[in-house]
């Protein structure tokens with residue numbers, strides 16, 4: 164590609180010079196605001212109050228977005244913002260998993276706030292270039308690139324007509340274009356979407372990193388909720404950041420020795436235990452494939468089943484053979500867990516890149532499960548090709564998997580047929596049809612355009628056309644709040660049903676993954692136990708998003724003596740590492756209770772933000788029945804022992820004397836009632852009303868009784 | 883004659899000489915990050931193959947979270 168020619172075609176719309184500034188204790192103390200309506204660029208100070216209440220990362224994103232939108236703002240209104248913020252810890256390199264940033268925007272999928280935690284170098288580089296967040300409002304008239312040069316102290320908005328949209332080629336072009344020389348490519352990070360994000364609500368963002376060992380550009384994804392669609396709706400082709408050269412202490416932390424000591428301890432654990440625990444360095448999260456299958460949790464055929472006899476064709480050993488592990492498999496410097504695996508030299512067989520040898524980032528567990536068993540595909544080559552195209556076209560693998568699985572089940576039920584799909588034979592296992600679907604999404608045509616808006620909109624569309632019974636589509640359509648479920652079967656874990664459907668942003672497992680605790684260990688048998696877990700874990704895990712941290716080093720390896728601690732599921736030593744590191748970076752003196760409080764403030768803020776946007780109430784936490792129990796007779800029969808036992812032991816019924824319809828109905832009534840009771844218990848534990856509204860007393864207790872929040876909840880509390 | 887034990891709050895058949903490793907095999911607990919207590923006493927991993935489980939024992943096999 165001729166980068167010089169591409170660059171020569173740019174038109175400079177705005178140039179803004181700024182002082183490089185300093186980073187103190189993890190903060191630059193300013194954010195960068197850009198409005199593409201009129202090409203405004205300005206710096207905004209970060210107040211002490213903002214740092215205290217909102218911390219950084221997702222907290223900063225939520226605060227800035229709240230101030231930018233009104234209750235009636237839609238995702239594609241110019242005032243919606245796309246915000247990217249690392250957190251105060253982001254950018255240290257002495258502990259694993261410390262280079263994340265959070266993307267926050269109003270989602271085209273849910274019409275409420277989406278937040279997505281992503282690796283790659285952009286977040287830390289943005290901070291090293293002088294900003295704790297970038298906030299982009301407005302819409303450009305033609306395709307633009309926003310470039311932040313943290314070496315020169317310059318922000319530019321450039322019309323960029325000629326670059327291709329697909330991320331694997333675009334990121335390479337821009338890395339080369341904005342780097343001063345070949346060596347400088349490591350200092351350039353690109354955020355981009357892909358051609359399908361021009362059309363599909365499930366459009367995501369790729370965050371690049373330059374892999375020095377491979378001399379290749381790789382990408383990590385902010386997958387959930389349509390952040391890429393928002394980027395493209397603003398006509399942004401890419402955001403590029405060129406950072407000063409990385410040094411040991413870019414954050415100017417208060418106590419580097421303390422961080423190093425924790426880092427060394429953690430690295431020893433990785434060296435000694437990773438090979439016998441999760442094998443993250445060898446195969447990444449794909450190690451979960453056969454485990455989830457064994458425990459009946461691997462979504463198969465649209466979450467109908469939890470395992471499949473062909474699992475051996477796509478289990479972790481298959482991926483281990485495909486991957487070429489290197490020590491540089493971290494998505495930020497210093498991550499010794501290095502789980503971001505790569506399949507090199509993969510030959511593409513379909514679409515515009517047919518015949519190319521490409522590098523595929525992944526698949527991670529979620530992608531392998533969603534693009535594999537959930538759509539009935541057990542061919543690793545198809546999974547890799549779908550993964551490659553999802554990434555480069557800018558599509559969320561999780562949503563793509565779940566929505567394709569839904570369409571395939573609809574096809575099997577006759578809700579869809581060849582005529583309605585424009586010739587696509589969407590049967591489970593038809594990988595070629597899934598590939599054609601993805602190419603249609605990138606072209607914005609055919610059934611791909613309909614499917615690319617997600618399960619919720621498909622349900623509505625099919626119902627409007629009179630193609631199927633809305634109730635059955637509601638039952639099997641695996642979405643909540645408009646977002647597709649991530650790839651775990653929650654049917655047998657009531658706590659996980661809450662862990663999915665009671666989330667702020669929609670059913671992503673990054674708030675709580677409680678299936679083992681609940682279903683296997685039977686550790687949280689009562690509603691109060693489950694409510695406690697659904698308080699602690701979502702609050703704890705929110706904290707990663709405030710800091711710019713990755714969750715995986717928390718519990719995908721454990722210290723040798725973890726079993727001897729009071730609460731091994733919390734991995735107390737790692738929690739202590741995080742508290743220590745936060746204090747060492749910022750000079751604060753928090754303890755593990757205050758850590759939860761920090762999250763609680765932001766978590767409740769987000770809940771009230773949802774309420775302000777017309778959601779965030781009990782009705783919005785409802786789940787599709789497939790998440791809780793068997794929708795079809797086939798599904799019931801596949802686990803008849805389990806369901807019959809529940810009827811007998813728990814409900815005192817005699818399954819032998821009941822028809823399958825009666826058994827399914829009794830199971831459903833019971834399970835739906837259990838979920839309602841869970842909602843009651845969790846809301847109470849979280850300090851919310853039975854309607855799901857945070858009370859003023861609770862907001863006072865946690866120090867989040869801001870007037871703008873009270874204004875939203877008060878009318879609801881008075882009802 | 884065999885009695886029973888409790889594993890993660892569920893009743894399971896017991897047989898003389900039963901070890902922790904036998905339980906893991908029978909229950910198909912293949913996950914690697916486990917914390918196991920027999921009657922409240924922690925059994926370290928290197929002892930799983932030969933740690934005998936007495937009749938009537940209350941066995942806890944805690945699977946720690948990962949992935950997710």
Ligand code: SF4
Nearest residue numbers: 260493494498502713
């Ligand atoms: S553990 Fe994996 S996902 Fe997390 S920072 Fe390290 S490489 Fe990235």
